[in-house]
Each structure stands twice: as C-alpha cells, then as structure tokens.
Amino acid sequence: MALKVVIGLEMHCELKTISKVFSKSKNEYNDLPNRVVGPVDMAFPGTLPLLNKEAVKNSIKMAMCLNCTIPEVLIFDRKNYFYPDLPKGYQITQNTSPIGVNGKIEVEVGDELIPITIHDIHLEEDTASLDHYFDYSLIDYNRAGVPLLEIVTDPCIYSPDTAVAFLEHLRNIYKYTGASDADTKKGQIRCDVNVSLMEEGSNVLGTKVEVKNVNSFSNVHAAILYEIDRQTKLIESGCQDEIIQETRRWDDETLSTVRMREKVESVDYKYYVDPNIPKIKIDKKWLDEIKKEIPMLPLERKKLYIEKYNLPAYDAGVIIKTKENSDYFEECLNLGIDPKEAANWITSQIMGYLNKYNLEINEFYLTPQRLFKIIEPLNKGEISSKQAKELFFKVLEDEDEPEVLIKKYGMKQLDNDDELNKIITTILNNNKTQVEGYKAGKTNMFDYFVGQVMKETKGKANPVKVKEILLKNLV
Amino acid sequence: MTKEFTKEKINNLASTLLFAVSDDEVEIVLDELEFLKSKMDNISHIKNIMDYEIQTHPFDLYETSLREDDSSEEGTDVNLLLANAKNTQNREIEVPKVVG
Incomplete structure (x- = not known):
C-alpha cells in the first residue's frame, strides 16, 4: 500500500515591539527571571489589557504578505486552560475573528513552486516560561505577554522538505518586513507539527498526531521523518489501530517523538469573546499605509535579479537568503556597480569571509561603499584582479579605507x-x-x-x- | 429531583480540562453546577432565545485607536511581584511539577 504523508503546521513567532502586547512592560529577552514583568502580565486583580498598535500592525503586515483576508473588525477571545504558565487561567488569543484568514502563498522547493494555504493567522499573548526540576517547577513571567503571532496552515504539505522550506520562507518574510527578528536561537520561533499518513489516491485523512513545541527547523524535519517511519511501520505491520490522535513532543536526546498525552476527547478550551477588549474596527486608510511599508519580498526580488540583471538563479538565491544580503546587493547597484560583478563579489569573497568568521553582513566592515572603492580602480585598470582580492582582505585586516591601503601597500598596477x-x-x-x-x-x-x-x-x-x-x- | 450532574461527570469534565479535583471539591462543584443549571433553565424559557445575538460587550461600540508602542515601563520590583506567592526560589514562583 503506497502511503502519502500529510502535514499541517502551526508556527508561533514573537513579534518585534517595544512593549508587550497588552501591557507597557518591556518586550525584551532578559536573563534575570521576572525582570520585565508588570501587574498586567501577572494578572493582578483590577488590571486590564490595552492592545499594542505596533503588534497589530506587524500582524497585519504578515497577513498581507500571506495574501489573507483581513476582517474589518478584530475580536480577541479567551482560551481557557489550567496550567501554571498562564497567570489569568486563560490566554488572550483570537478565535472568532482572527487577523487573517484564507491565505495562500507559494514556496520554492528545488525548482518547483509549491502552493501552501493558510487557514488563519492570529495574534495572542505568549505564556510564562517554566523550568522543570525533579519535583517542582519555577515560573519566570518575563515572556508572559510578549506578542505572539500564530500562523496555521491547512493540512496541505506533503513532504518534510516542503515543510521546512515554508518555515524558512516565513522566517524570511518576518525579517524582510521587520515584523520580527524571527531568531530561532533566542526561542522566538516554536512550531507544532501535525503529521498523518493516508493512502495514495485516497481523500480520507489518516489519524493526526501532533508534535508540539519543536524549536528548530532541523528538528521539524527530523520529527516529521520520525513520525513517517513510526506510523508507516505500524500500518505495515497491521497495527494501524495503535496510531491514535495524541500529542507528542520531540526529544532532542533520543531523536524521537515521545507521547505527552492522549487526546481521548479534544481539550475543551471554552473559547469566548474577551469582554475586557473592545471590538476593534480597522481603518481602511491605515491598511493602505501598512501595505506601503511592506518591502519587496524575497521571491519577488529573486525574480527581478534573474530577469532584470541576468543573475544565475543560484546567485540570486544566495543573495535573497537574508534581507541584509539583498539590501547590500541593492546598495551596490545604487552606487553603480555592475549587477553581475556585485553578485560575484557577494557570493564568493564576501559570503566566504562571512561564513568563515561566522559574521552577518550588517556587521561586516566592508560596506558597499568600500567595495565600490575596490571595484572602481579595478575597472579603470589601476589595480589588477589579483590586487583587488588582496585589497579586499587588507581592508578587512587593517580596517582602513581602500584608497589609503592602495597607496600604503603600493598596489598600483604596473602599466607603464x-x-x-x-x-x-x-x-x-x-x-x-x-x-x-x-x-x-x-x-x-x-x-x-x-x-x-x-x-x-x-x-x-x-x-x-x-x-x-x-x-x-x-x- | 434527579440531579443532572454526577461525580463521574465532574471528574470527566475536569480531566478534559486537564486538572484534578478532590472528592470535597467535587461536592462543591456539583452544588455550583446545579445552581447554574437552574439559572440556565430559567433563561431557556425565554421565547425565541436562539434568535438573539450573543452579547459580548456591554456597549455595541468599536475601538478605533490603539495604544501607541512608543515607550515601555521598567519591570515592577520582584519582591512586590512575588509578595503573595506561597513558595518562591531565586526570584521565581515555585509550584508543584506539572508537565503537560
């Protein structure tokens, strides 16, 4: 029996704002527990939530980038559950009228563009974080109230590679729009992965297993592969009844998924509209202003680089990998550097150097202006290509201007x-x-x-x- | 009068909501739910009750201005934050371990 994997993703990402989503406490990571916490974040009696405009704006940007329908009126709901990370006993989230629904985007997987449909996008507050010890847990409320955007796909993804490509694409959109730093190393992204197997050609979905709180894209890939293998073995050995609707977690040490709880009945969160937050009417003019702020996104830029500047697809792909790389390239073009020449320097010398020293391009001493001052004398025949490469490294070693170093090291080309x-x-x-x-x-x-x-x-x-x-x- | 709620039903509901209740607590919850049920029965006698839109807010008004994200406040003194906590340890609240 040929089996097909069906994957649905829920990606949670912390948004970039100055203050938290419902309080004025700082939205910043702090090593010291309970350092950036106020009465609202700890649900002290008498406190009321006040919705952060920037968090809504960043959410709308994402909804626009994912081609979602944005409702005229936003409503926030209470999701009730009992757990120590939730001081109010409920989480403020969106259920009745989320910030975006019915979205659709395409992601690039190899040479193919794969469509992904978005069920909804909703804005909510992050929970406190718990540290578990042998027989007790400690609660740090620093994270409580951090604006969190959850993007939920339909079960429309059919391979682990597509799942990861989609998540990488979303992370890029977060970074391009500035809606979030989307830094997995800082725990700003967490994913829930729903995996089921179905018979090829059938339209009946198999039993869904949810793997919760996977904190890196490589672990998302590994968790899906593990579930495909586990569920396939159960089906092939005639034990498909053992695939039950349940919640599992990814275990980094054993590289496997481990059962957390069985969903005999789905957990009843008793959603209802939060009466403490008025319904919010979104002004059409504000939506237009937000739309204008969205920069050209990675795949559009890639297309432009290939079609307008004749870059090879590989080079264009390397350049759009991050917004900072892409901005660097565009700044080079603004200075008058030939697109192919700029792309060659970026994809070879610059990327090689950045990778070797584990640097980001925005902390790179050799700015586009300095690169221009290396390429200009090269094109005028004043220095040779070998000298240009030497000059590149001298600029980085000495942290000085190219024109100063050309004189200092006698790098003039001999053409007498x-x-x-x-x-x-x-x-x-x-x-x-x-x-x-x-x-x-x-x-x-x-x-x-x-x-x-x-x-x-x-x-x-x-x-x-x-x-x-x-x-x-x-x- | 036959009671609508039973101990078994309460335990099942509690389990669905992911918490446990003691026998004493079940008795309290049973009384409370019976009381609520009697109120709900009263409401359901209202004619065409299903045709009414659920009221979520006291006034049918919309918010159009949101809080500007132009500044933030320093965190509250941790001693004040933890003053009512039964058990604390190194700036944090200590609770029994519940992994769910």
Missing part, C-alpha cells in the same frame, strides 16, 4: 609601456628555447610568458598591456 617592455625583453632573452618553440607553433607558450611577467612584477602588471607587448615582441 617602457617599464613593461624592459621586463618583457629580459624575460624573452632568458627563455630563448621557449621563444623558438612558440614561433615553431607551440602557441600555448604564450601563457607561460604572461605568467613569467606576472611572477616578475608580483602580479602588478596590467595583463592587457602585457599581452599587447608580448605579441609585438614575439612576431
């Missing part, structure tokens, strides 16, 4: 005809056998002579001039 003539004549006189060989038809000796001149001038000779003079002298 008299000087070059003198050097070439000496080389040809010292290599008479090779000259005779060349004249007898061994034309590949020409490159040997060029190499000798470069060696003699330590790579400073202008290669165009060298070839011209050599040709004259070898007639």
